[in-house]
Amino acid sequence: MGEFTITEQDGHVLTVTINRPERMNALHPMANAEMGAIFDMFEANPDLWVAIVTGAGDRAFSAGNDLVYQAEGNPKWYAPMGFGGLTGRWNRTKPVIAAVNGVAMGGGFEIALSCDLIIASENARFALPEPKVGLAALAGGLQRLPRQIGLKNAMGMILTGRHVPAAEGKELGFVNEVVPQGEALTAARRWADMMLECSPVSLRTSLEVVRDNFNYPSLEDAMKADYPSVQTLRHSEDFIEGPKAFAEKRKPNWKGK
Template structure:
């Protein structure tokens, strides 16, 4: 891979964007590489958690030079939306490790993850409005669901960067840590997740996403009820409850 790196640390997959001269801005070749990598990760049962990050800057938006002369159809072809949706739809937990800039498409990439942990020097925002466009890879959809409509409009309409502290206050990031401890803390979260029952994690993630998308509360509750009951047909449920009764640590098999 030219624009990305990938490594396995135990059962944790770590993806890094590697375009330092462009502040890790996302261009089409980078996202195409990411798309191919996500397809491989989907099929790899050994990966229990995925971390997405970069050194110094998470991703400073998209490559504007590659978009400036696009027509409507070319803009659709340039969009990162389908790839980011694949990340959002991954069955395993995902964590964005945000250092430095996470702007525009970079922030949308982070929003496609389940968790966002930021360094104290992180700067995030949606500057697209200042370019005559708007977020187009999930930003106008995921931000309101995460932050509420008014907070999302504040970010999108004004197009200003905000600090890590402000992002945490708004609920945009889960945790802030010192820059030198960012990956250490992200790995701690990932390792804790690796110890949880994989099937229950997968079903919980699926159920939360289904509940958010379902406008009728009664039907959403029914989805939860059925998914919860189905877990009682798994070996992990039996192991988890027996371990609790026997006062020992459970050993989950993901079955």
């Protein structure tokens, strides 16, 4: 248990809980730095294959930047890896799931958008309200949201700061599943368990190819590109184990290497 977070490892899954419920899990520089260190550890630990990030309590996933802390004249610096140690983590190689159990505003929404899946409880609310307080969503919200739901849908949120409920988030395409209040973390773990049925090497390869293919001007260029993780996959133990387990009609024993 950290000063601002709670971490729990269950098998190959790491659950990270933002633990500032008195501030609706808003993040200040020290909390961002602590989460950055946690996700550094997650990336470096070969025994951890999937992470889930959520917020303490049932009111908030994260209200984003701690404006009260900022208004008190405290330093405005951010951790190198951004909000929640995730929004600026460009070379992340392992899947991360956001279990949104309440409001995800500003930087909180940007954390969720930087994850690979968003599982939301029915009481979840999403927004980029920065313009209402003279700011802008510069931790990836202005870049990620249009890429994930299209320009017009994104601008409808960005230029109004309006709150979007979980059901609408599912319709817009940035939420994967909506579940009853109190069940977001359980549902996120169900998705994590489905990921654990897959080779961790295959998942790392898939994440890299999906992420980096946008760097190429055409589909043909993207498909012909050289992705380092593809070579890693082809020389991995999992690359041999998968077909072997299929032929032997048994579950594969993934090594993650």
